[in-house]
Amino acid sequence: MTSPxxxxxxxxxxxxxxxxxxxxxxxxxxxSVMPLLVLTLIWRALIWFGRGVWPSDLLRRLLVTLALVLIVSSFGLQFSLELAITFLVTGYALKMLEMKTRRDALVIAYIGFFVIGAGVLYSQSLLQGLYLLLCIAILVAAIHAMYSPVDESSIKGSLRFSGSILLQTIPLTLALFIFVPRLGPLWAVPWPESDAKTGLSEKMQPGDVARLSQSYELAFRAQFKGAVPPSRERYWRTLILDQYDGNQWWQSDLLQLLNQFPGEIDHERNWQSRSPVSDGWWQIEPGSYEYEVLLEPSGRQWLPVLGPAASAAVEESTVLRTLRLEADKPANERRLYKPASETVINNSISMPSWLSALNTALPAGVNMQARSLAYQLFTEVGQDPLSLGRRILEYFNQEPFYYTLSPPLMGENEVDDFLFTYRRGFCEHYASSFVFLMRSVGIPARIVTGYLGGEYLPEEKVVRVLQRDAHAWAEIWVEGQGWVRFDPTVAVAPERIDLGLDEMIEQGGLLQGPIPLAYRFSQSGFLKSFRQGWERLEYRWQKSVVQYQQEKQQSFMKQLFGTSSYYWQQVGVLGVLLALFSALFGLLTFYQKPRKNLHQKAWCQLERKLASKGFKRQAGEGPKDFARRVQVEDPILGAKAISVVDLYIQSVYSDNQSLDATIFDNLIKMIKQL
Incomplete structure (x- = not known):
């Protein structure tokens, strides 16, 4: 049988x-695939307008071949998630060029649902969820339109049907979401390494953090339980850069250290550990702040923590001797973790010789003016590292240095150029120069990169940290105290620490061009309140819905049933709910009255008119016979009834596929005039 x-x-x-x-x-x-997709859309639209022709079988085969060539040339033969999605979307578009029957249209609608699922892989934001829900409603409306009579096709009717279907699915969706056991993925598609998102890099050149500060992309959110640190104390530690080649800084890894110091590092535990470390590294005590972090996908392994990471309390993570936390796998999806509420109270244990050599190393023959300056300042204050650190900050404060988002391009001796020629830079310029000066006189020092501050939402006790909050500071080693933080930015632009980057820009405390109009607009009273309100909703969505994984479900079930053996109760509750929904659906289906089309409604109106005048149609009596019977008993009314019935038959059984509006309007007028 041919499909309609x-x-x-x-x-x-x-x-x-x-x-x-x-x-x-x-x-x-x-x-390379985009022009083909646009071509198919325009071509199908022209056919819809009656100005295009259907492609032949040969032409469709050529288009499919062209699509395969473009996709393979873009991705190669290595399978990836992007390759699969491109195949799906391209096939979705090409299928439209052969859609003539209802069967073809159904296939296209079903493919559309799969494309919607692919969109969830890349974003699970609340806005994305609402948009994809709208896409589902459009596809359901399309399916409704496929089966609707031609005379009942309307945007309002299809949307009403789609909305009612989606509303009916809400209770069942919630029940399945809450009670169906959350299992790990049965299969997984690896994300390519090139898909690392915008964020801090394990290598840093002067200017990198400044460029990152232009990004309003979300880095992570942190929710506090109890006290919340003020903005100037919110140093989110991410990376430790202790290697320097004269051009860029980067962080060490274990393999590199084993090659760099053969025989000096006896065991992996000298550098990293999964358990709290106190022997040979540091001692810890309970911290002042308790919080959890919801990290955005970054494609990186590092986990931001507030201050030094004291122990690897986070599941599937490692604490490193550099006081930072690293996950076992890159963060390719949002991750919710709770760092240990601990702080380092004593890391004054003597530094191993290899670690001291690592943090004092400098390439030979570079930045000679900076070395001379370091010895000059060192001579002024003596051998105390803390005194030298404070003296360097005084130097930055007293000399004409400026804090800017648009630092000039430095030469090969970038520290010399910054200190003596340009004197304009962002936080990484000051941190790099500070560490270089300290190392020049043999004091162990290193750069720390991470984030500073963040927007505070008091209603949720949530700190929202953007990529533009990226920051770099320094640490120096002091015997008896361990690693001590020095932030050279304090000496040049203290408002960056106290107010944050956005407030600093707004008050004109940063050298840059005119403040963008979009930024000014986003900081207006109403829009800022709306943005913060939406951010609160987004955080609740991410934490309560997106992060409702196996661990959270198990915790909820234990609270609900009061026992750890809840699986049978869970299955029982789910079975009862499904039975109730099935029974309710059956009742609604059984008692639901069939909807009448326009002609049926018109006929019912005619019957009511004649019934009010004493004429009721008998069972099995056809329209023509009914009108003739009325004419026998009332010739004047009967003549009018016969005219109405003739027009009704003409409208119902017309050869036109679409409703003839003129005939139908005349029919309604004649019925009203009876």
Whole structure:
């Protein structure tokens, strides 16, 4: 049996759905495929307007071949998530060029649901969820339009049907979401290494953090339980850069250290550990702040923590001797973790010789003016590292140094150029110069990169940290105290520490061009309140819905049933709920009255008119016979009834596929005039 043709109305819904569902994944599609996708959309739209022709079988085969060539040339033969999604979206678009029947239209609608699922892989934000829900509504409306009579096709009717379907699914969706056991993925597609998101890098050149400060992309959120540290104390530690080649800084790893200091590092435990470390590293005590971090996908392994990381309390993570925390796997999806509420109270244990050599090493023959300055300042204050650190900060404060988001390009001796020529830079310029000066006189020093401050939302006790909050500071080793933080930015731009970057820009405390209009607009009273309100909703969505994984579900079930053996209770509750939903659906289906089309409604109106005049249609009596019987008993009314019935039959059994509005309007007028 041949499948019925798909109506123009349903085709329009599918064209709209095709554009909408592809938008969430458009960023991962290769540029070479985009012209083909646009061509297919325009071509199908021209056919819909009656100005295009259907492609032949040969032409469709050529388009498929071209699509395969473009995709393979973009991704190669190595399988990846982006490759699979590109195949799916391209096939979705090409299928539209052969859609003539309802069966083809259904296939396209079902493919659209899969494309919507692909969009969830790249973003689980609240806004993305609402948008994808709208896409689902459009596809359901398209399916409704495929099966709707031609005379009942309307945007309002399809949207009403789609909305009612989605509302009916909400209770069942919530029940399944809460009670169905949360299992780990049965399969996984590896994310390519090139997909590391915007953020701090394990290597730093002067200017890198300044460029990152232009980004409003979210880095992570932290929610506090109890006291919340003030902005100037919120140093979010991420990376430790202790290697320097005269051009860039980077952090050491264990393999590199084993090669760099053969025989001096006896065991992996000298550098990293999974358990709290007190022997040979430091001692710890309970910290002042208790918090948890919701980290955005970054493609990186480092985990931001507030201050030095004292122990690896986070699951599947390692604490390093540099007082930072690192996950076992890159963060390719959002991760919720709770660092230990601990702080280092004594890391004054003598530094091993290899660690001292690592943190005092400098390349030979570079930045000679800076070395001379370091010896000069060292001579002034003596051998105390703390005194020298404070003296360098005084130097930055007293000399004409400026804090800017647009630092000049430095030469090969970038520290010399910064200290004696340009004297304009961002936080990494000051931290790099500070560490270089300290190392020049043999004092162990290193750069710490991470984030400073963050926007505080008091209603949720949440600190929202953006990439633009990226910051760099320094640490020096002091015998008897351990690593001590020095932030050279305090000496040059203390408002960066106290107020944050945005407030500093607003008050004109940063050298840069004109403040962007978009930034000024975003800081206006109403818009700022709306943005913060939306951020609170987004955080609740991420924490309560997106992060409702196996561990959280188990905790909820234990609270609900009061026992750790809750699986049978969980299955029982789920079974009862499914039975209730099935029974309710059956009752609604059984008692639901069939909907009448326009002609049926018109006929019912005619019957009510004649019944009010004493004429009721008998069982099995056809329209024509009914009108003739009325004419026998009332010739004047009967003549009018016969005219109405004739027009009714003409409208119902017309050869036109669409409703003839003129005939139907005349029919309604005649019925009203009876």
């Amino acid at each position: 043709a798909v109506s123009r109305y349903a085709t329009l819904w599918l064209l709209v759905a095709q554009m909408m569902v592809a938008l969430p994944v458009i960023e991962v599609l290769p540029v």
